[in-house]
Amino acid sequence: MESRIVKQAREFCSSLFSEMELSESQEFEIFSTAMLATTLANKVDNEILKDTWLNDNISGIDGFFIIIDNALYSINNYSTILENNEDFKEVKFCFIEAKNSSHVDYKSILSFYNTLEKIFKSQCEEELLTTIMQCINDLYEKSKKQKNIPCLKINFYFCTQKTETKISDLRESWEKEIKKSEEDIKEFMEIETNLIGSEFLRKIYEVNKTEQTSISIPKNNLTCISDKCFIGYVNALSILKAISIEHDNIKVLNNNVFEDNIRLFLGDTSINKNIQETVQHRSENFHLYNNGLTLINAKSENGMKDYIFHSIRIINGCQTINSLFEVYKNSKSNETLENIILPIKIIEAIDEDEIEFIATSANRQNQIDTYQLLSNREFFKELEKYFCKNTINNKTIFYKRRMGQESKQDCINVDLLIIMRSLMSTVFQIPHRASGYFDSTMNKYLQSFENLNKESYCKLIYIVTYLFIFVEDYLNNMTKKDKTHLLKHHITFIVFKIANINVNIKKPKKQGEIPEWDNETINDTYNEIYALLSDISIFKKLMSYILEKINNTDLKSSKIAQTKQKILYSPINKAIPDFDTFCSQLQEGIINAKS
Template sequence: MKDEILKSFVNDFADQNAINELDESKVFERFANYCVISKQYPREFNYECLSVGGGADTALDGVAIIVNGNIVEEHEEVAFFLKNNGSLSVSFSFIQSKLSPKFNGAQILNFLAGIKNFFSDVSAIPESDDIKALREIKDAIYKNSINLEKAPSLDLFFVSTGSWEEPEHINGLVKSELKILTERGLFSKIDFQCVDAERLKEIYRETRNKIVKEIEFPSLVSLPEISGVRQSFVGNLSSKEYLKLITDSDGKLQKNLFYDNVRDYQGNTSVNREIDRTLKSGGGQAAIAIFNNGITVIAKKVERISSKIKLTDYQIVNGCQTSHVLFENRQILQDGSHIVLKIIETTDPDIAVSVIKATNRQTEVKVEAFESLSPSHKDLEEYYKAQAANRKFPIYYERRSKQYDGIPGVKNCQVISLSAQIKAYVSACLAQPQSTHRYFGEILDSNRGKMFLETDRHEKYYLASAILNRIEMLSKRGFIDRKMKQFKYHLVYLLYMYYVQVFAKHGKPVFDEIYRAIDLEPDFKGVVSAAITSVEQSLKRLKITKPDATRSKVVTDLLSKELSLQVQNQKK
């Protein structure tokens, strides 16, 4: 890689995610996937799950299928979102990345051929297990096409370390290929982008740096003093000026500003249609400030400079719906269009939680939306922090998305999200690894009353997550085969049960001893290898295919029996 700055960014990414040992091209693929999807998807996501390289990948290196605002990894999740929301909103993102310093027309055509093959009814070429699983998701979506709000969007990204200068011959080839895709009638829109070194650097800077914006806000008024709040303001802000807060350098909606907004964008709801009609009514735009509940922003730093205000590290915690509709109507906004904006400066997470709860009660929210705001999760977070100093491989529980971004000493690979915590605990402690293919909100709802209870021991959650984290690290480094990746929660289950039985006194696990044991790299790898062998042998005995096996309780039961025998033999 000739671009030294880009190389340093890629190295930083590799260090943050503990993948330094991977081949340079593999690291770059993951870096490209992370950068591209970070612009498409505002929440935390497992970039490793986007990777589909490694042969029989039909010229695809990364794929993200986003359904109703969530990256989907299993086809069953489509049915869940349809049941819960009544309709589907879908976008497909495909990425091909090359270390080559030039954009190659033949490689781009090969990438587009892979896209056309993926959206064909039957593949004309061999496909990897990853691609087959993605095809199942795609088929589940189009089988429910009557429930689509509109046809899915298709975003294509060809990434290179060179400089994109839009050569006419490549643009002509792309235009011709996209016309063929468009004529299939499968998509509401198709967008193709060549992402070069400068664009990659710009995106990565945005993901790593704090958001700082300055806007004209002459009408703001200070609110009374509030405990835990440094200062707060409310005022009538121009809608055009507000757009500056929520758009990025490309003029696109900066979706990561809404990660604390628990409701997400709900699409074509009656409330959003009403806002849209008001904006399109011309002279009625001035009524937005009266009829709308307003928008709430929480910032870690607020500076008032004459008629301007400067916000640092801020989030839109209420007003996601209004913000999206304003953005969609940005071309027709008039000078008389205003919204009521409330700004709160605080670094107190409890204040932020209270504001989020208070300002998001107007409409129904998802079952998991407020889960991590409860006291039990705060206690878990503190327990993780307390353990960090004593662990060779520390982990940190992230109650609020991206709360550890920019925190010295905490790497991305050490952070456990709410989704990962739920799936790790359900796999290990509730013995349900076969259920983890479902959306984590559905898993949480079906196990309500069995987890995140005040009487629960924090050690169980921590151990389950620590094992999951170590398994994922080994998977990234190639120690665990890609085909075994889909059984990672079965491995979590096996390792958890092994350690709590082997390191037990008077029938109770000694967690301090277990923590030290899983930090011993060679020993841990040996236990993982034994667990992998158990999974492979169980599949052979049951004569069951791998996709079915991951969802089968019969496999879990057999693994449990074999584990008990192994532990008994070891104790003898």
């Protein structure tokens, strides 16, 4: 009789590689690699996931992927980090060897170390190993050029179908050999070896499949303030156990719980270091220094002593939870975490728009200090004046420069968040970051905004903000209710590219840096977009034409639903491979609209 994990591996592979005939050993290789990738990365794209399986006869390596600041990359797309000249804080080169046989000896694991040593010594004969070597070298060289040197590390996962008890026995019997092999590799880079059994992989699969995480909280800890909202406190250890998967000495977070969090874990920042230091030295007063968590849940049960919340998502508190988890996974004793109390708010919500609104509102408070500092700078005062004195189609944009300003009637009211979304969707050319990584990306630009003093940029920011509002308004007013409204950033970028096909616009060198545009380029861009927005009939025809053509790409609404919006988090040339040609063809839509 087939084991449960064999059936699960086949079920998973038939979905990911539907057109391939796979052997049982290949299925286990794919399954093991994919399960580890999905639990180590915050967001996973299926196309990248396919590339993590090497499908090659390399001794000791069946799968390979890279985790860069919690994001998943393969050997086929890591170059985007280099092309965008993005800085990073942490890189994990993850190697997987999977044996579906229950009979394994140390020779099975030794072959990996030998192959890895060949990679570091540039003794690769196989083309694929040379590619992996190039990947490691590229990211290593990039790391040396950064002001803050990031942490680079090898993570090796040896997966078998053995039970957890037998895996524990293997670890004990191989401990000396593993340490010796690791010492040899550490001459080149830090390395950590993990032995994985069937139970651990199965748990990851089942959690990913159901996407349900539940937590029980004593009634005495909570106050019900409405039929859909509780406030109170929760023990840190209880929530960490609820949202993580544990196997022997390995603990990993179930990243599904952060699906609706607009700020992913930012890594080894000063804030997160402070959180961990507070845990270590002032744990009894942790709740005095931390804002706590905001959760959403799909449904709840009223138990005898506890409230049970199902399908929980953490929409505010990602940094807190990840920082606490770093302590949790590295501690032998949980005594400190047992004493930590976290303030908590739990809101029942199912509607997607409501969830997005709650998530955005919960995270805005964390940016108040930065907004207040920026609002007093001369450039933003000038920007406020520019917005007020200009109109398109008799409509004025009111920029609420200061926190707490009231909205103006008969105006389009915007704040810095909307302006930033507009810029990411146009000038910065990163609509996918506005869709899935908005908060962390915005933080990269805030310092650059502090130094912005070029008055002509008021004109540029004004017109691209207007464009974004026009696109968003058009999509929100569509009678067809599907996922199309989620394309507001991507479609804004497409319209921006079409309008500026004849304008020489350079791609930004690096995320976080505001590109240098001369006055001529700004004027040309302004005129092209202004002409488009001034004629509502032409704009509507163009939007209709774009939506028609986009339905033939991976940005179609059915694909957005199928990938649970994750296709929106990939660069646009991933969803539309020949993007420049696509835009050139769409430009004919403007010509047709005018004729």
